[in-house]
Amino acid sequence: MYEYDRLFIGGEWVAPASPQTINVVCASTEERIGVVPKGIRADADAAVAAARLAFDDPSGWAHWPAQQRAAAMFRLADAIEARSAEFTHRVSSQNGMPVRIGRQTEGAQPAMLLRYYADLSADLPAEETRQSLVSGSTVVRKEPVGVVAAIVPWNFPQSLTMFKLAPALAAGCTVVLKPSSETVLDAFLLAEAVKEADLPPGLVNVVTGSGRDVGAHLVSHPDVDKVAFTGSTEAGRTIAEQCGRLLKPVTLELGGKSAGILLDDVDLSCTMKAMFGATLLNNGQTCFISTRILAPRTRYPEVVDAFSAMAAALPVGNALEERTLIGPVATPQQRDTVEAYIAKGKAEGGRITAGGGRPPHLTRGWFIEPTVFADVDNDTTIAREEIFGPVLTVIPYTDDAEAVRIANDSAYGLGGTVWTADPERGLDIARRVHTGSVGVNGFTLDPGSPFGGVKASGLGRELGPEGLAAYQQLKSVYLPSSGAGVPQERSPR
Ligand code: NAD
Numbered sequence: 001m002y003e004y005d006r007l008f009i010g011g012e013w014v015a016p017a018s019p020q021t022i023n024v025v026c027a028s029t030e031e032r033i034g035v036v037p038k039g040i041r042a043d044a045d046a047a048v049a050a051a052r053l054a055f056d057d058p059s060g061w062a063h064w065p066a067q068q069r070a071a072a073m074f075r076l077a078d079a080i081e082a083r084s085a086e087f088t089h090r091v092s093s094q095n096g097m098p099v100r101i102g103r104q105t106e107g108a109q110p111a112m113l114l115r116y117y118a119d120l121s122a123d124l125p126a127e128e129t130r131q132s133l134v135s136g137s138t139v140v141r142k143e144p145v146g147v148v149a150a151i152v153p154w155n156f157p158q159s160l161t162m163f164k165l166a167p168a169l170a171a172g173c174t175v176v177l178k179p180s181s182e183t184v185l186d187a188f189l190l191a192e193a194v195k196e197a198d199l200p201p202g203l204v205n206v207v208t209g210s211g212r213d214v215g216a217h218l219v220s221h222p223d224v225d226k227v228a229f230t231g232s233t234e235a236g237r238t239i240a241e242q243c244g245r246l247l248k249p250v251t252l253e254l255g256g257k258s259a260g261i262l263l264d265d266v267d268l269s270c271t272m273k274a275m276f277g278a279t280l281l282n283n284g285q286t287c288f289i290s291t292r293i294l295a296p297r298t299r300y301p302e303v304v305d306a307f308s309a310m311a312a313a314l315p316v317g318n319a320l321e322e323r324t325l326i327g328p329v330a331t332p333q334q335r336d337t338v339e340a341y342i343a344k345g346k347a348e349g350g351r352i353t354a355g356g357g358r359p360p361h362l363t364r365g366w367f368i369e370p371t372v373f374a375d376v377d378n379d380t381t382i383a384r385e386e387i388f389g390p391v392l393t394v395i396p397y398t399d400d401a402e403a404v405r406i407a408n409d410s411a412y413g414l415g416g417t418v419w420t421a422d423p424e425r426g427l428d429i430a431r432r433v434h435t436g437s438v439g440v441n442g443f444t445l446d447p448g449s450p451f452g453g454v455k456a457s458g459l460g461r462e463l464g465p466e467g468l469a470a471y472q473q474l475k476s477v478y479l480p481s482s483g484a485g486v487p488q489e490r491s492p493r
Contacts, residue, residue: 002034007043007208008191010050011201017042022181022210027096027328028318028365034185039208041217047205051147051174052223054202061200062144062172066126070118072199073169077114079193084108087158090185092319095154096327097282099320110162113447120468121170136481142472144172145249146225149218153231154180154330155285161190163462164228165204171471174203178218181210182330219243226250226471233456240459251460251470253452255386256414259407260290261429263420264298268306271419276310276325278417278443280370283327284390288415288437292383293394294403300396304353304374307394311354311370317362328366329389335366338389342371345382351375378406400429408434414457417443
């Protein structure tokens with residue numbers, strides 16, 4: 001049982017403003033595994049004040065040389081890495097992510113991202129001098145945007161936190177982190193690592209909350225200079241509206257309904273292993289996965305059989321067991337949602353070829369069998385809406401042009417994949433898919449390159465040098481040559 005009775009604000013463990021608590025429940029067993037304070041607006045105010053103070057300190061983090069910041073970020077990376085197994089354990093217990101996946105995304109990736117951004121910012125000059133087009137020169141400065149509210153969901157809580165925290169710290173910003181109430185225990189572990197790494201007080205603050213109240217308060221807080229959000233499209237729209245009104249910079253990583261296009265030359269015997277990660281990663285609770293499988297009509301029965309066989313063979317079980325590839329979904333509400341989509345798929349004429357129910361051997365935990373729907377077209381609800389569970393639809397197409405048209409016929413545009421024996425042909429199709437990222441014969445997210453969505457999948461990009469730029473403001477300092485810019489005395493007529 002994990003028990004915390006304080007929040008991490010201003011570099012200290014401080015008493016929360018309210019006696020209310022959040023109970024944390026294991027998705028695989030339904031047992032209570034932790035209790036933490038439930039933050040309220042007053043806690044968010046205290047966290048923002050601490051972050052503000054740290055940012056405004058004239059000799060503080062924002063003004064440290066990049067190399068000095070990088071050294072501190074390396075210390076934090078070491079402290080996180082020392083807790084890698086515990087991060088994996090906590091995340092998998094809370095949200096049902098199989099440990100085999102969590103070890104990479106939640107255990108290893110956060111420290112890697114911190115080191116990447118520490119190195120990147122230490123190498124990139126903060127100022128550049130340009131020859132002015134008019135007179136003298138101009139110094140173009142990259143300055144930190146300020147206090148950042150980082151609001152993250154429960155599906156990949158640590159890696160999605162670090163998509164924000166690492167570039168924000170590298171840029172010189174200070175951060176208030178608001179985790180989802182389902183995944184708070186890993187956020188408290190992160191706070192412990194921050195404390196051990198001896199970062200300046202107020203640089204990283206963690207405030208909990210349940211529902212949207214604390215997050216919404218942070219978004220509208222006058223002392224928050226930028227919002228970095230990952231979560232549902234619905235919440236993203238609300239946050240975008242608020243930030244638009246306040247003219248506050250915002251990055252939004254939202255939902256997806258990506259297409260996996262199997263070209264007619266695909267070798268299914270080689271492809272199915274990689275397909276698992278590209279379509280069902282983290283029990284289907286991954287924003288970028290290809291949940292619409294587009295199959296050539298000539299090979300439709302073969303593709304349906306291959307996916308059905310893959311789904312039926314996946315080991316479903318407790319997320320903490322090494323053999324598990326499909327764990328439970330994160331919450332009972334999420335299971336209700338997924339089951340409602342399965343019922344809708346059936347009602348709309350879809351034919352279930354694998355799964356479709358709860359695994360009979362698992363009586364505790366929020367499990368759903370990996371499920372495949374055939375005989376579905378792209379207009380059905382299960383092909384249009386994000387399900388966020390282990391449910392795939394296989395949709396037929398006639399030729400490459402139709403495959404691209406169906407892939408692009410979506411409100412979303414986050415990920416996608418193309419599967420083919422000819423990678424050049426795959427690249428050509430990938431260029432035509434209207435989305436933020438596409439994989440050819442696999443989908444391995446590259447932290448050195450930008451990631452994000454188009455359409456209802458979001459605004460802006462995280463990761464890569466572009467992800468650092470999202471935490472910087474540009475300032476031009478004009479240095480006209482002497483005399484220029486000064487009004488000339490008029491000669492007397
Ligand atoms: P959610 O939008 O309900 O909540 C995400 C976070 O935002 C939580 O911390 C929540 O408390 C907070 N929040 C909710 N409403 C808010 C508001 N109006 N103002 C401020 N904060 C608010 O999402 P979820 O159910 O936790 O996560 C699942 C969703 O996240 C899925 O739609 C998924 O596709 C999306 N997601 C997207 C990406 C991506 O990179 N594009 C990655 C992971 C998850």
